[in-house]
Amino acid sequence: KKAIAIAIDGPAAAGKSTVAKLVAKELNYIYIDTGAMYRALTYSAIENGIDLNDEDRLFHQLSEIKIDLKQSGNEQKVYINEQDVSELIRTDQVTNAVSTVAKHKKVREEMVERQQQLAKRRGVVMDGRDIGTRVIPDAELKVFLLASVDERAQRRYLENQKKGYEVDLSQLKEEIRKRDQLDSEREVSPLIKADDAIELDTTSRSIQDVKSKIIDLIAEKG
Numbered sequence: 357k358k359a360i361a362i363a364i365d366g367p368a369a370a371g372k373s374t375v376a377k378l379v380a381k382e383l384n385y386i387y388i389d390t391g392a393m394y395r396a397l398t399y400s401a402i403e404n405g406i407d408l409n410d411e412d413r414l415f416h417q418l419s420e421i422k423i424d425l426k427q428s429g430n431e432q433k434v435y436i437n438e439q440d441v442s443e444l445i446r447t448d449q450v451t452n453a454v455s456t457v458a459k460h461k462k463v464r465e466e467m468v469e470r471q472q473q474l475a476k477r478r479g480v481v482m483d484g485r486d487i488g489t490r491v492i493p494d495a496e497l498k499v500f501l502l503a504s505v506d507e508r509a510q511r512r513y514l515e516n517q518k519k520g521y522e523v524d525l526s527q528l529k530e531e532i533r534k535r536d537q538l539d540s541e542r543e544v545s546p547l548i549k550a551d552d553a554i555e556l557d558t559t560s561r562s563i564q565d566v567k568s569k570i571i572d573l574i575a576e577k578g
């Protein structure tokens with residue numbers, strides 16, 4: 357069967373990566389987490405004391421770093437110039453700064469270029485904010501995942517609790533809302549549903565249910 361590209365977009369914490377990983381596993385496809393690439397640059401910029409509003413400096417920093425996404429068992433690992441930064445890019449500091457880095461045109465152009473290289477040979481499930489609209493506009497299947505802010509904050513809250521840290525639920529809600537606003541209102545490739553994307557609201561659906569739905573959609577496409 358011919359390998360295709362599946363684009364999964366949506367707001368923060370809507371379950372994109374969890375669903376994308378499961379779909380990729382089922383199809384034996386490669387999962388590409390584009391958010392991890394923006395996070396990696398953000399981490400690297402903070403480490404190097406770069407002003408996150410300085411587009412040229414950020415672009416230069418990006419040109420200095422090789423970002424690799426590697427699958428190791430069920431885990432996704434992220435490397436900057438061979439250094440494992442998988443955990444370091446998930447801190448609150450990075451999470452709350454990444455949308456500022458991701459708004460810059462030069463940064464996005466370079467990221468999109470790298471992501472298009474990764475998607476060229478198909479057999480990929482890619483998640484992000486502009487995959488269906490910008491990175492793979494000709495993806496064979498586009499999904500836009502949604503969930504209420506309350507539900508998304510609740511899921512993050514439980515995730516955090518499992519990892520052993522306590523975060524205030526209302527603070528999480530506020531951070532998610534803020535990030536969505538920045539991502540949706542930026543000038544370059546804002547978060548928006550592609551016209552031909554299929555919208556799935558995951559608010560009261562299980563992960564398995566959403567995954568099966570996507571697998572069905574692929575089957576329908578032939």
Ligand code: C5P
Binds near residue numbers: 392395456487
């Ligand atoms: O997917 P994740 O929540 O890890 O993405 C982190 C941030 O990276 C998003 O809030 C957004 O600012 C940026 N991003 C983006 N375009 C993508 C993927 C992520 O602007 N394709």
